Amino acid sequence: MRKAWVLLLLLALGSAVQAQRAVSFRVSFPPSGAGIGLGLEAPLERDTALRLYGELFPGGPSVLLMGEFLFKPDLGQLDRDLRGIRPYFGGGLGVRVPSGASPDLGLGLALGVEFLLEARTGVFLEGAYFYPFGGGQGGRLVLGANLR
Secondary structure (H helix, E strand, O other): HHHHHHHHHHHHHHHHHHHEEEEEEEEOOOOOEEEEEEEEEEEOOOOEEEEEEEEEEEEOOOOEEEEEEEEEEHHHHHHHOOOOOEEEEEEEEEEEOOOOOOOOOOOOOEEEEEEEEEOEEEEEEEEEEEEEEOOOOOEEEEEEEEOO
């Protein structure tokens, strides 16, 4: 069963790698302890994106794997002075795998803003939430950088 999950994950990441994408580096600050992460973001259509990422929380220890669909417009479309500011919101499904416990499947939500430093580099600040279907919740603040 584990091999099937790994194969599915590799296929999903492989298809995302084929598209024009951004690699994101993430630092999370949940109440229970900081975490680090790595992700891929691929534009789908105008102002939408698909993001796949994983975060490791050593304090738990636990791992969070998420896939999100984001609405991410560039405010420069409305006013040229706001070019490079990209607020976004979206959500998707994820799984949290705590050490020594069963995985929690749940719904993830994200609300944030990305500031493009140049055409290929941006920094972002995000509020992210994970609501497991089995109960409980986990909110965190995420700081990160996207490299295109």
